[in-house]
Amino acid sequence: MYSQMARINPSEMSVDEYFASMIPPGYRFQPTDYELLSEYLIKKIKQEPLPPNRIHVVNLYDFNPDYLTESSKPAKENEWYFFSPTDKRYKNGSRPNRTGDGYWKSTGSNEPIKHKNIIIGYKRSLVFFMGKHTDHDIKTDWLMKEYTLKNPPAPVQTSEDTSMRLNDWVICKVYKNQREQRAGKRKSNDDSVVVEFEEEVTRNPNINVVEVEQEKIRINPT
Numbered sequence: 117m118y119s120q121m122a123r124i125n126p127s128e129m130s131v132d133e134y135f136a137s138m139i140p141p142g143y144r145f146q147p148t149d150y151e152l153l154s155e156y157l158i159k160k161i162k163q164e165p166l167p168p169n170r171i172h173v174v175n176l177y178d179f180n181p182d183y184l185t186e187s188s189k190p191a192k193e194n195e196w197y198f199f200s201p202t203d204k205r206y207k208n209g210s211r212p213n214r215t216g217d218g219y220w221k222s223t224g225s226n227e228p229i230k231h232k233n234i235i236i237g238y239k240r241s242l243v244f245f246m247g248k249h250t251d252h253d254i255k256t257d258w259l260m261k262e263y264t265l266k267n268p269p270a271p272v273q274t275s276e277d278t279s280m281r282l283n284d285w286v287i288c289k290v291y292k293n294q295r296e297q298r299a300g301k302r303k304s305n306d307d308s309v310v311v312e313f314e315e316e317v318t319r320n321p322n323i324n325v326v327e328v329e330q331e332k333i334r335i336n337p338t
Contacts (some may be wrong), residue, residue, distance in 0.1 A: 142291055145170040145191040149229045152263050153237040157287050161269055169197070176200035176288050180217040181244055181258040192289065196290045218246040218253075220260060229263075237265045257294075263287040 147155070147169075159166050170191040174184065190196050206246045226238035243262045247253030264286050 134170060143286065145197070149239060149263070150231050152287050152289075153229060153265055154231070157199075157237070157263060157265060157285060158269065160285050160287075161265070164266070171197040171199050173199045176290075177202075177220065178217075180246075181256075181260075181290055183217075194291050194294060198288045198290065199285055200288055202286050218244055218256075219249065220244055220262075226264075235266050237263060239263050257292045259291055259293055261289040262290070 220242040228235045244258035247255045
């Protein structure tokens with residue numbers, strides 16, 4: 117096994133191929149918040165070798181999450197991880213650029229991540245909206261946790277212009293709000309039943325309308 121691993125060249129493999137070559141069947145990528153920061157994010161910024169992982173590299177804020185999740189394998193069901201650079205909107209600003217196809221909107225303040233009672237980083241919750249910051253924007257079921265280091269190391273200098281970068285890299289965990297999906301499906305089913313009752317009243321004028329209305333209230337009390 118070790119001789120086989122020695123022949124592996126990660127630079128010639130995709131994330132999924134590399135992960136599959138190093139990890140036994142049945143393994144699931146389920147890092148803790150601390151592990152995401154200490155084992156992956158800080159090493160990514162320093163350009164050090166990473167442990168086997170299912171973290172895809174992409175400029176996440178430039179894409180609709182529907183597209184990203186269709187083109188990337190999940191770490192587990194309904195959960196994707198991404199390394200993403202964070203860019204400034206303007207040269208003199210410090211606000212991250214989150215203006216791709218729609219945008220990610222923060223839903224709260226940074227939540228500290230601690231190790232041995234010391235804050236080492238933060239995670240922030242965001243939700244994806246379709247639109248361009250107008251009153252008609254549509255809130256989607258896509259959610260994200262964005263992980264950042266409290267004191268990120270200075271990134272390795274390259275020839276690339278970094279004047280528009282903030283702390284260079286973040287890790288993003290993207291997933292869908294399945295509870296809202298299930299609630300929406302139930303409402304859709306309930307509405308279909310109500311329509312069927314109304315159609316039955318139209319077809320049969322002798323039906324007891326009071327009983328039908330009571331049944332509609334029971335199915336859809338709101």
